[in-house]
Amino acid sequence: MTILWLKALHIFFMVAWMAGIFYLPRLFVYHAQTTDQAVRDQFKIMERRLWLFVTPFAFLTLFFGVALIVTYGLDWLKHSGWLHAKLTLLVGLYAYHFYLLKLLKQFARDENTRSDKFYRILNEAPVLVLLGIVILAVVKPF
Incomplete structure (x- = not known):
């Protein structure tokens, strides 16, 4: 039962985070x-x-993602190729999150030099990453 709670909380916080990222x-x-x-x-x-x-x-x-990995165990982690790919995408998503902070600080100082078109493209990038993460987590292709 613990694993279901961990999954539920992991998914809930991921959805809330993605809403802000979008x-x-x-x-x-x-x-x-x-x-x-x-x-x-x-x-x-x-x-x-x-x-x-x-x-x-x-x-x-x-936090809840790491808790899931710990609960499933290191042997599971070692043999879950899909999870390695998902974690790679997640590193990119966290880098994106903190890149948004950098941009936010530039806007705060009125130092933005990029066009609205740049931000439109930037706005669409995490959608593709999220699609990859969901496919990896649900389908587990390898």
């Missing part, structure tokens, strides 16, 4: 489009609050 770059799109300083200042507040809100979900996702 929305923050969308805020960057709108922020990059505006020239009104009052609107920019409002976006800065929204972006900072969102990043601070979803970051604990990123860590809780990691």
